[in-house]
Amino acid sequence: MALIVQKFGGTSVANRDRIFNVARIVANTRNAGNEVVVVVSAQGDTTDDLIQKAAEISSNPSQREMDMLLATGEQISISLLAMALSELGVPAISLTGWQAGFHTDRAYTKARIRRLDSERVESELARNRVVVVAGFQGLNRMEDITTLGRGGSDTSAVALAAALHADRCQIFTDVEGVYTADPRFIPRAKRLDEITFDEMLELxxxxxxxxxxxxxxxxxxxxxxxxVLSSLNPVPGTVVKEVTSDMEGMLIKGVAKDTDVAVLTILNVPDVPGTSFKVFGVLAQKNINVDIILQGTGREGDKDLTFTVPLSDADTALRVLKENQHRFGGKDITVDTGCAKVSVVGGGMKSNPGVASRMFEALFEANVNIRMISTSEIKISVIIDKADADRAVAAIHDAFIH
Amino acid sequence: MALIVQKFGGTSVANRDRIFNVARIVANTRNAGNEVVVVVSAQGDTTDDLIQKAAEISSNPSQREMDMLLATGEQISISLLAMALSELGVPAISLTGWQAGFHTDRAYTKARIRRLDSERVESELARNRVVVVAGFQGLNRMEDITTLGRGGSDTSAVALAAALHADRCQIFTDVEGVYTADPRFIPRAKRLDEITFDEMLELxxxxxxxxxxxxxxxxxxxxxxxxVLSSLNPVPGTVVKEVTSDMEGMLIKGVAKDTDVAVLTILNVPDVPGTSFKVFGVLAQKNINVDIILQGTGREGDKDLTFTVPLSDADTALRVLKENQHRFGGKDITVDTGCAKVSVVGGGMKSNPGVASRMFEALFEANVNIRMISTSEIKISVIIDKADADRAVAAIHDAFIH
Known part of the structure; x- marks a missing residue:
């Protein structure tokens, strides 16, 4: 008998039929002799509907009250799924985030899990029940409801699997696993059987x-x-783990595209110590994630500082940089929102120096101009024009994956 | 400075504009120098929508899961109202039933309050905030969410007012107070300034x-x-209290109609001790409320037993009585669903023997046939044909209230 945590996203529980589809997957897992803990998100558009309700009231609602509001979405899903499981003859009980023991810090709308007290979940499992837990939510020290922010339900599922020492954590989604590229755009993309945590992180x-x-x-x-597997076609998907078994197998695990990118450039920054610290400190204070950083040499004792931020943060970044420009100097600050990041990821490239050159060759042959390059042990990213992105992904995918 | 508990029902918070209307009432009360605790129900049709979602999953869903589901309705309302109060510059915080300290028994869907720990509410008041509490809900000993059943939000408000020793508990509704009869049907119905608890209970x-x-x-x-007052026109309404100040004032406080009535008759029950106990014991076990009981004399050592139950329970009552008829005997059991109950209520009638005769005279002149009569210290009820009910209310109202 294994203990399995299964997580289903909002589209998987969007309506009655999909809820029963999920209930059948859970029932099959349990009837095969396993203990099951299920983590679910809010149904389909529920979260958007709730955000809309709040927007009608306030353009800048209290984050505490937003969490109070949004947490109802998962609470609806868990009760409905528990009912559906009972209909299939599977004893089940739903638990909110706080009932399941999720204690978080007090950062409303993006809380982090501090502690998980899994006694209640364990006692319900011991009573032979499937436990249906609301993802995405917890309770802070003031006993107020918090939500975990983007990807919160996945995080809830993994935290439960860790606390319960589960044998596996299955993340059900609308694709059949992790692919070497987005199969909607690259028809020849292949599903991976395995991928390492590090490769998955880079992807x-x-x-x-x-x-x-x-x-x-x-x-x-x-x-x-x-x-990672599909809730519509629950055949084995992609396993993500520490070490994969393919000895000297596929060099590249995937090619990915990210268009949520803006390139900022500060021209003619004085080439003195502390400049980078001041620039990126200002951005960090605003919680703006800087990704690729490129520092070119300017002409006379100065330099150009170029870096990428998420597209949605570009306006804020430009504003705070201009407000603080007296601290680090520079002539002008430009922002370019017409770009994209294309990356190849794979543990195999560590010991294989030819990967970068093969990637650049593919881009050259596809007539794609490279504007920035960033490399890590298991990833190479290039910043290119947004219009070239899909062509670039296809060319790189063709070069590496056959 | 007074402490006032204000309760608003579902129609009062049905949409954005109504939420702001409620927020303005609360803000005015607070700006007049009062501390305010607000209790709200789920928005408009939310509860019905949630019940519908459950009905799509199961024809007989777990009551625990129903409470988990339905409790989200008030949680949505409280967060939106707290946001609206903030928009009006009033510091506010929302609390779910369990956060506000409502501890109940474990009777899901119709829980009763066992204890109210008001520390959190008091500490938020001390921080100068308006506290917005989810009505209708609490937590049982297993830390599971319960709901209080019909009228639950009113009960939540009164319980909070009692625990906090509030100076007043205002129940906002869609009418301007308690009337001598339903003003939708009796245009001359008058709003009462005051009514006693007992009279209100009878009404x-x-x-x-x-x-x-x-x-x-x-x-x-x-x-x-x-x-009791109106959320759309918040002028002073009707005060309900232990002793009203009108010394020898209005004899009758109101005339009410109830069409949720069925009359059951068991014919020729043996006239021996224990019959009533057996009949009504069977109904009590099924939680069926018996209202008026009339025991007539039969012909030969037997009697007819007639009583009323809520219309919605009539089928169940008939079934369980037939199943258990061997225990108390009788020939036939009949059920009549074409009737209504009309009542006059008023503390003044205790010492005023003319009330009953004046009521019967009014019904006689309106040509209404009386089928059953029941009297208490402060109420007289008659069972009549449903078709006569509105005419009967008008005639009685005219006879007493000028």
Missing amino acids: AGAGAQVLNNRSVELAKKYGVELE | AGAGAQVLNNRSVELAKKYGVELE
């Missing part, structure tokens, strides 16, 4: 949306084996 | 739907002065 960071980085980080930290 | 029991019996009972028990 997620590079724009692949199948798993949230936070949940992969947590899974890596606690050694929780993840499986 | 509510007689079919007046303005206040739920349970909340009035609780208010009487803890001496919480209630005020």
Whole structure:
């Protein structure tokens, strides 16, 4: 008998039929002799509807009250799924985030899990029940409801799997696993049987949306084996774990595109110590994530500082940089929103120096101009024109994956 | 500075504009120098929508899961109202039933309050905030969410007023107070300035739907002065309290109609001890409320037993009585669903023997046939044909209220 945590996203429980589809997957897992804990998100558009209700009241609602509001979405899903399981003859009980023991810090709308007291979940499992837990939510020290922010339900599932020492954590989604590229755009993209945590992290960071980085980080930290698979066609999917078994196998695990990118450039910054610290400190204070940084040499004792931020943060970044420009100097600050990041990811490239050159060759042959390059042990990213992005992904995918 | 509990029903918070209307009432009360605790129900049709979602999953859903589901309705309302108050510059915080300290028994869907720990509410008041509490809900000993059943939000408000020793508990509704009869049908109906708890209880029991019996009972028990008033036109309404100030004033406080009535008759029951106990014991076991009981004399050592039950329970009552008829005997059991109960209520009638005769005279002149009569210290009820009900109410109202 294994203990399995299964997580289903909002589209998987969007209506009555899909809820029963999920209930059947859970029932099959349990009838095969397993204990099952299920984590679900809010139904389909529920979260958007609730956000709309709040927007009608206030353009800047209290974050505490937003969490109070949004947490109802998962509470609806869990009760309905527990009812559906009972209909299929499977004893089930739903638990909110706080009932399931999720204690978080007090950062409303993007709380982090501090502690998980899994006694209640364990006692319900011991009573032979399937436990249906509301993802995305917890309770802070003031006993107020918090939500975990983007990818929160995946994180809830991994945290439960870690606390319960589950044998596996299955993340059900609308694709059949992790692919070497987005199969909607690259028809020849292949589903991976296995991928390492590090590769998955790089792929997620590079724009692949199948798993949230936070949940992969947590899974890596606690050694929780993840499986990504489809709720509509629940055949074996992609297993994400510490070490994969393909010895000297596929060099490249995936090619990903990220168009949520803006390039900022500060021209003619004085070439003195502390400049980068001041620039990026200002952005960090605003919680703006800087990704690729490129520092070119200017003409006379100065330099150009170029870096990427999420597209949605570009306006804020430009504003705070201009407000603080007296602290680090520079002539002009420009922002370019017409670009995209394309990355190749794979553990195999560590010991294989030819990967970069093969990638650049493919881009050259596809007539794609490279504007920035960033490399890590298991990833190479390039910033190119947004209009070239799909062509670039296809060319790189063709060059590496046959 | 007074402490005032204000309760608003579902129609009062049905949409954005109504939420702001409520927020303005609360803001005005607070700006007049009062501390305010607000209790709200789920928005408009939310509860019905949630019940519909459950009905799509199961024809007989778990009551625990129903409470988990339905409790989201008030949680949505409280967060939106707290946001609206903030928009008006009033510091506010929302609390779910369990956060506000409502502990109940474990009777899901119709839980009763066992204890109210008001520390959190008091500490938020001390921080100068308006506290917006979810009505209708609490937590049982297993830390599971329960709901209080019909009229639950009124009961929540009264319980909070009692625990906080509030100066007044205002129940906002869609009418401007308690009337001598339903003003939709009796245009000459008058709004009462005051009414006693006992009179209000009899009126509510007689079919007046303005206040739920349970909340009035609780208010009487803890001496919480209630005020019933309109959220759309918040002028002074009707105050419900232990002793009213009108010395020898209006004899009759109201005339009410209840069409949720069925009359059951068991014919030729043996006239031996224990018959009533057996009949009504069977019904009590099924939680069926028996209202008026009439025991006539039969011919030969037997009797006819006639009584009323809520219309919705008539089928169940007939079934369980037939199943258990061997225990108390009798020839036939009949059920009549074409009747109504019309009642006059007023503390003044205690010492005024002319009330009953004046009522019967009015019914006689209106050509209404009386089928059953029941009297108490402050109420007289008659069972008549449903088709005569509105005419009967008008005739009685005319006879007493000028």
